Amino acid sequence: MATDSNAGDAKPKPGLFERVFARAAAEARPPEAQPPAPEPPQPEATPAPPRPGLFERAFPRTGAEPQPQQNEPPAPEPSPASRPLGLFGRVFARASAEPEPPAPQPQPQQHEPAPAPPPELPTLPPPAATEAVAPKGWWSRLREGLARSSDSIGSGLAAIFTKRKLDGAMLDDLEDVLIRSDLGVATASRISGIVGKGRYDKEIEVKEVKEILAAEIERVLVPYAKPLEIDAAIKPNVILVVGVNGSGKTTTIGKLAAQFTGEGRRVFLAAGDTFRAAAIEQLRIWGARLGCEVITRAQGSDASALAYDAMQAARESGADVLLMDTAGRLQNRAELMAELEKIIRTMKKLDPAAPHAVLLVLDATVGQNALSQVEIFGKVAGVTGLVMTKLDGTARGGILVAIAEKFALPIHYIGVGETAGDLAAFDAGEFARAIAGLEEESAAAR
Numbered sequence: 001m002a003t004d005s006n007a008g009d010a011k012p013k014p015g016l017f018e019r020v021f022a023r024a025a026a027e028a029r030p031p032e033a034q035p036p037a038p039e040p041p042q043p044e045a046t047p048a049p050p051r052p053g054l055f056e057r058a059f060p061r062t063g064a065e066p067q068p069q070q071n072e073p074p075a076p077e078p079s080p081a082s083r084p085l086g087l088f089g090r091v092f093a094r095a096s097a098e099p100e101p102p103a104p105q106p107q108p109q110q111h112e113p114a115p116a117p118p119p120e121l122p123t124l125p126p127p128a129a130t131e132a133v134a135p136k137g138w139w140s141r142l143r144e145g146l147a148r149s150s151d152s153i154g155s156g157l158a159a160i161f162t163k164r165k166l167d168g169a170m171l172d173d174l175e176d177v178l179i180r181s182d183l184g185v186a187t188a189s190r191i192s193g194i195v196g197k198g199r200y201d202k203e204i205e206v207k208e209v210k211e212i213l214a215a216e217i218e219r220v221l222v223p224y225a226k227p228l229e230i231d232a233a234i235k236p237n238v239i240l241v242v243g244v245n246g247s248g249k250t251t252t253i254g255k256l257a258a259q260f261t262g263e264g265r266r267v268f269l270a271a272g273d274t275f276r277a278a279a280i281e282q283l284r285i286w287g288a289r290l291g292c293e294v295i296t297r298a299q300g301s302d303a304s305a306l307a308y309d310a311m312q313a314a315r316e317s318g319a320d321v322l323l324m325d326t327a328g329r330l331q332n333r334a335e336l337m338a339e340l341e342k343i344i345r346t347m348k349k350l351d352p353a354a355p356h357a358v359l360l361v362l363d364a365t366v367g368q369n370a371l372s373q374v375e376i377f378g379k380v381a382g383v384t385g386l387v388m389t390k391l392d393g394t395a396r397g398g399i400l401v402a403i404a405e406k407f408a409l410p411i412h413y414i415g416v417g418e419t420a421g422d423l424a425a426f427d428a429g430e431f432a433r434a435i436a437g438l439e440e441e442s443a444a445a446r
Contacts, residue, residue: 142434145391145416149391165202230320236311237322239256240324241323252413270323271283271296307343360383
């Protein structure tokens, strides 16, 4: 019987599940009463922890979890923040646990060495006066504009009269210099004759030759230096402006309009150069700037019809002056000159006296070709006066003397620049002294 009792009391051998989770099984099993033994009971051996699986070995926990103790109150429920990390939490735990880089500490400011001062430049003396420079007067602009012509003549004279006695060869050289300056053969021959009169075998200064030159030029030009007259009894005074391509007709019209409006006259502008859109637009700009009414038509329109409309509009408005532009045309183109004749015939239908002035604008840079222009335009359009432009761009300004002596036409204006103030009424004395390279002479001395 004892054997049977002992066999019934023996514990069964733990299975696989109990061995893996020994602690959980031991806690779940109720304690059994043991008979008293003479020896103190030995503490029950703690079963070895289960061997971690493959996943646990790949992602080991950071620390051991505390085991609950017997006869101790249960641990409080961990907060969500303190619960064990899941799969993704453990994967990213290491990255989140990396310490942040320390904030950059302010470095002590380094004082860079100051750049080396630039080398000292030589100091210039202060200007003599600090007042604003006054605008140049007409004489200064004329003198500068004719500088090329006067320098050409002056250098030629200096090469001839070199402190030796005057002879026939020197006078021949003088005549050649004046002819090359486009003064004309007659004028050049006359001046050389005056220089040689009573001075053979004597020394003569360059300045004395210049004085003789200026006096003779003035003598030729004085009868033709006439201002353009505007008759107050005629409204409108019709001024037709003609010339070859590029002579400066449209610009001259704008400058004349500026002068007439400055005198208190009411001015109309007619854009008769219907071949060039730029000429039409240029007159529109002048009109807007000066407050002048501009009569225009589409590019390519009939210029004679525009002239008729412009005269009617100016007459109905009581304008003082009508400035009529025309297309540039070469004097040797018969069909273009015939068109100019048609414009004049159309004007005469409204006023038999129109146009009251026909201004031929000449480009000084063309030299001797200007003589041909004056001749043909005079025959076709009945030129009444001359305007010489671009004297500041040529060394042949003396052509004006040859034109005046040959055609005896009034010279109303000359231009030496682009601004409105660079076109002025022609003065024979000022022109003569400027082209000879002499300084301004007072009116009392002249």
